Amino acid sequence: IGVVTDTGRxxxxxxxxxxxxxxxxxxANESPVYERASRExxxxxxxxxxxxxxxxxxxxPTEALLQLLRQPTLASKNWVYRQYDHMVRNGSVVCPGSxxxxxxxxxxxxxxxxxxxxNPPPFLDRFVALxxxxxxxxxxxxxxxxGKIAVAEAARNLxxxxxxxxxxxxxxxxxxxxxxxxxxxxxxxxRGLAEACRAxxxxxxxxxxSLYNQSPGGAIDPTPTVAMVGRIEKPEQITTQWFKDEGDxxxxxxxxADRDDPLQGLGGSAYLQTLHGLKTGRPPRCDLEKAxxxxxxxxxxxxxxxxxxxxxxxxxxxxxxxxxxCISQPVAxxxxxxIGAQIDLSECETPAQSTPTAPxxxxxxxxxxxxxxxxxxxxxxxxxxxxxxAPLHATKVMEQAKILxxxxxxxxxxxxxxLHIKTTAxxxxxxxxxxxxxWWNAIARAMA
Numbered sequence: 001i002g003v004v005t006d007t008g009r010x011x012x013x014x015x016x017x018x019x020x021x022x023x024x025x026x027x028a029n030e031s032p033v034y035e036r037a038s039r040e041x042x043x044x045x046x047x048x049x050x051x052x053x054x055x056x057x058x059x060x061p062t063e064a065l066l067q068l069l070r071q072p073t074l075a076s077k078n079w080v081y082r083q084y085d086h087m088v089r090n091g092s093v094v095c096p097g098s099x100x101x102x103x104x105x106x107x108x109x110x111x112x113x114x115x116x117x118x119n120p121p122p123f124l125d126r127f128v129a130l131x132x133x134x135x136x137x138x139x140x141x142x143x144x145x146x147g148k149i150a151v152a153e154a155a156r157n158l159x160x161x162x163x164x165x166x167x168x169x170x171x172x173x174x175x176x177x178x179x180x181x182x183x184x185x186x187x188x189x190x191r192g193l194a195e196a197c198r199a200x201x202x203x204x205x206x207x208x209x210s211l212y213n214q215s216p217g218g219a220i221d222p223t224p225t226v227a228m229v230g231r232i233e234k235p236e237q238i239t240t241q242w243f244k245d246e247g248d249x250x251x252x253x254x255x256x257a258d259r260d261d262p263l264q265g266l267g268g269s270a271y272l273q274t275l276h277g278l279k280t281g282r283p284p285r286c287d288l289e290k291a292x293x294x295x296x297x298x299x300x301x302x303x304x305x306x307x308x309x310x311x312x313x314x315x316x317x318x319x320x321x322x323x324x325x326c327i328s329q330p331v332a333x334x335x336x337x338x339i340g341a342q343i344d345l346s347e348c349e350t351p352a353q354s355t356p357t358a359p360x361x362x363x364x365x366x367x368x369x370x371x372x373x374x375x376x377x378x379x380x381x382x383x384x385x386x387x388x389x390a391p392l393h394a395t396k397v398m399e400q401a402k403i404l405x406x407x408x409x410x411x412x413x414x415x416x417x418x419l420h421i422k423t424t425a426x427x428x429x430x431x432x433x434x435x436x437x438x439w440w441n442a443i444a445r446a447m448a
Contacts, residue, residue, distance in 0.1 A: 008023065008024055008025060009021060009022060009023055009024060010022045010024050010027075036177060036178070036180075036183050037180045037183065038180050038181075038183045038184040038187055039180040039181050039184055040181070040184055041181040041184065041185070042181075044141075044142075046280065047141050047142075047280050047281065047282065048282060050263075050267070050280045050281040050282075051262065051263075052262075052263060052264070052266065052372070055276060057372045057373055057374055058275075058372070058373045058374040058377070058378075059373075059425075060426075060428070061319065061373065061374075061377050061378075061421075061428055062428050062430065064271065064274075064275055064374075064377075064378065065319050065320070065323060065377075065430060065435070066430070066434070066435070066438050067274055067275065068270055068271065068274055068316050068319075068320055068378065069316075069320065069323060069435060069438050069439040069442070070438045070439070070442040071270060071274055071442070072442065072443055072446065073270065073315060074270060074315060074316050074320060074439075075438075075439050075440075075442035075443050076097065076328070076439050076440045076442070076443070077096065077443065078096070078097070078440060078443075078444075079443040079444045079447060080443070081096040086101075089106075089109075091103045091104045091105070091106065091109075092104075093127060093235075093238060094129075094161070094238060094240055095330065097328055097330060098161065098240045098241045098242070098328070099131065099156075099157040099158075099160040099161055099240075099241050099310070099311060099312055100129040100130060100131040100157045100158050100160070100161040100163065100230075101129065101130050101131070102127055102128065102129045102130075102161060102163075102232065102238055103127070103128050103130070104125050104126070104127055105125065105126040105127075105128060106125055107122075107123040107125070110123060125235070126231065127163075127231070127232040127233075127234075127235060127238060128163075128229060128230070128231060128232070129158050129161045129162070129163035129229070129230045129231075129232055130227070130228070130229050130230075131154050131157040131158055131161075131227070131228055132154070132225055132226065132227045132228075133150055133153045133154040133157065133225070133226050133228075134150040134223050134224055134225040134226055135149060135150065135153070135268075135283075135314075135315060136220075136221035136222065136223040137221060137268045137273070137279055137283070138150075138268050138283040138284075139185070139189050139221065139222045139223065139224060140185075140221040140222055140268075140279070141267065141268045141279070141280065141281065141282065141283050142268075142282060142283050143184070143185045143186075143187075143188035143189040143192065143222055144188045144189065144191055144192040145192060145282075145283055145285065145286055146189060146192065146222075146224075146283060147188070147189035147190065147191065147192025147193040147195075147196065147224055148192040148193070148195060148196040148286040148288065149192075149283065149284070149286045149382065150192075150193065150196075150224055150225070150226045151168065151192075151193055151196035151197055151200060151202065151226050151228075152196055152200065152286050152288065152291045152382065152383075153312065153314055154168070154226045154227070154228035155200045155202060155228060155291065155295055156291065156294070156295060156312045156314075156383075156385065157228075157312055158228055158229075158230040159294075159295035159296075159298045159299055159310075159385075160239060160241065160298060160310040160311060160312050160385060161230075161232065161238065161239055161240070161310075162232045162237035162238055162239045162299065162302045162303075163230030163231060163232045164230050164231055164232075164233075164299065165200065165201070165202045165228055165229070165230040166202075166229050166230050166231055167202060167203050167204070167205045167228070167229060168197055168202045168203065168204045168205065168207075168226055168227065168228050168229075169204065169205055169206045169207045169227045170193060170204060170207035170208075170224055170225065170226055170227070171207060171208055171209075171210065171223075171224070171225040171227070172186065172189075172190070172207065172208070172209045172210065172211075172223075172224050172225075173210045173213055173220060173222070173223040173224070173225065174186045174209075174210075174211050174213065174219070174220070174222050174223070174224075175211070175212065175213055175214040175218075175219025175220060175222075176211065176212050176214060176219065177211050177212075179219075182219055182222075185222040186222065189222055189224045190224070193224055193226070195288070196286070196288055196291075199288035199289070199291070199292060200288065200291065200292055200295070202228060236305070237302055237303060239302050239307060239308075239309065239310050240309060240329070241309060241310065241311035241324065241325060241328060242309060242311075242324075242325055242326075242327075242328050242329035242337070242339075243308075243309055243325045243326060243329075243339050243341065243388055243414045244308040244309055244388060244414070245308065245390075245414065246339070246414060246415040246416075247390075247391055247413060247414065247415055248308060248388040248389060248390060248391065248413070248414040249388065249389055249390070249391050249393075249394035249410055249412075249413060249414075250322075250325075250341060250343065250386060250387075250388050250410065250411050250412040250413060250414060251386070251387050251388070251389065251394065251397060251398060251401075251408055251409065251410050251411065252318075252348075252384060252385075252386055252408065252409055252411045253294060253297065253298065253384065253385040253386075253387060253401055253406050253407070253408050254290075254294060254313075254381075254383045254384035254385060254406060254407060255381065255383075255384070255407055256318075256345070256348040256371075256376065256381075256384075256409075257371055257375055257376065257379055257381050258284060258285060258381045258382075259369075260285075261282075261284060261285060261381065262369075263281050263282060264369075264371060264372055264375035264379050264381075265284045265317065265375055265379030265380045265381035266281065266372075266374060266375055266378070266379050266380070267280075267281030267282045267283050267284065268280070268281055268282070268283035268284075268380075269281075269315075269316075269317070269378060269379065269380045270315050270316045270317075270320075270378070270380070271316070271317065271374055271378035271379075275374075283380075284379075284380050284381050284382045285382065286382050286383075287382070287383065290382075290383045291382070291383055293404070293405045293406060294383050294385065294406055296404065297401055297404035297405065297406040298310055298385055298387070300400070300404055301387065301397060301400060301401065301404075304400070306389050306390070306393040306396070306397055307387050307388070307389055307397070308387075308388045308389055308390070309325065309386075309387065309388045310385055310386070310387045311324060311325050311385065311386045311387075312384070312385050312386075313380075313381075313384035313385065313386065314380065315380060316378060316380070317375075317377060317378040317379050317380050317381075318345075318376070318377060318378075318379075318384070318386075319377040319378055319421065320378070321386055322341060322343060322386065322412075322419060322421070323419055323430070323435050323439070324439075325341070325386060325388075326338060326339055326340060326341055326419050326432045326435065327432055327435050327436040327439055327440075328439075336436055336440070338417070338432040338433060338435075338436050339414060339415070339416075339417075339432065340414075340415060340416035340417050340418045340419055340420070340432050341412050341413065341414050341415065341416070341419055341420070342412050342413050342415065342416065342420045342422075343411055343412035343419070343420065343421045343422065344411065344412060344422045345376060345377075345411060345421065345422065345423045346422055346423055346424045347409075348376070348409065348411065373423060373425045376423060377421070377423075386411075388414060391413075394410055398410065417431065417432055417433070418430060418431055418432060419432055419435065
């Protein structure tokens with residue numbers, strides 16, 4: 001549709017006639033900046049003061065997992081995406097339902113070469129991955145951290161698909177910017193978005209704002225949605241989230257929990273909202289350096305050819321991610337392929353021992369807070385990915401991950417018709433058919 005020039009101007013032609021000739025710098029770098037009044041919202045004082053002290057730990061997660069999978073934000077979105085054509089020109093390689101969709105750009109997608117072009121080089125199929133992400137609850141509870149997480153999760157989803165991010169477009173959905181507290185949400189979330197985009201090398205190529213989204217009852221939760229696109233170099237590098245073969249080793253990349261987070265990843269979590277009716281607490285922390293290291297590591301492992309599946313842990317935590325790996329593979333319409341897994345987290349609840357650099361400091365001698373069962377299964381600590389590999393390659397893959405700077409441990413094996421999870425607090429099992437039914441049909445039943 002065009003070429004890059006060195007004129008500093010964006011020129012648009014229609015049937016040979018110039019219809020726009022704009023100085024690019026005026027739009028990109030020299031646009032006016034609004035400095036509106038802003039004020040930190042009063043509700044954040046209670047958010048930051050929240051602790052888990054008054055909340056009893058989970059005793060039996062059986063019903064909790066089923067409830068979470070039925071929540072609209074976690075349930076399958078098939079009721080929505082089946083209402084439009086998501087296989088245009090048969091270019092969809094990975095359809096909706098995995099961490100990212102993947103489309104194939106074919107040679108016949110391009111216009112013919114200009115007349116007189118001698119021997120144009122052959123066009124090889126290109127593979128593009130796309131995802132959209134934003135956890136509005138996180139942004140409400142901490143706009144800056146929530147903005148960072150929106151970008152980091154989108155980049156993590158692309159990395160799990162084998163893609164290297166190329167760019168971002170955003171959709172900033174907020175309330176009335178003339179309200180100083182709402183404008184503060186907008187300003188802080190954009191600060192987080194910008195910092196994460198710089199750290200993860202994902203330029204923002206465009207976007208739009210949707211403001212004044214509120215009713216007499218109040219404004220919507222601030223929702224800076226991030227759409228990110230990436231490129232996958234080779235078709236064999238395309239990776240999906242669902243488990244593949246019986247006997248495959250399941251490996252967790254990243255820490256089981258953020259031990260320095262007093263809320264253990266439960267702040268702003270789907271678990272707190274669904275099981276306790278609480279939308280509060282500081283959301284999980286987003287370390288952009290850890291994010292970049294993890295994304296580079298998973299791509300390296302995928303390129304090595306030994307990763308069969310990859311799925312990020314995000315909303316709902318580890319147990320929800322495991323369930324999604326068991327139940328999310330579509331074979332045909334109304335025909336899923338569900339497969340179980342045996343998971344052992346009993347050795348994950350004690351942090352790995354290391355030699356402290358300063359044994360005399362208070363931090364080095366401070367006791368470790370026991371990890372709650374709710375946090376182990378449903379905490380939303382960032383920068384974690386579940387992968388599978390053939391059992392023969394498991395040790396090699398874990399050692400490679402550690403060399404790349406990412407903690408890795410085997411947590412289970414694929415197989416059977418139940419998701420079985422063992423911890424030091426007990427063990428529980430769910431029929432994958434029951435998990436699938438609640439997850440796949442939740443929105444359709446709500447809309448009936």
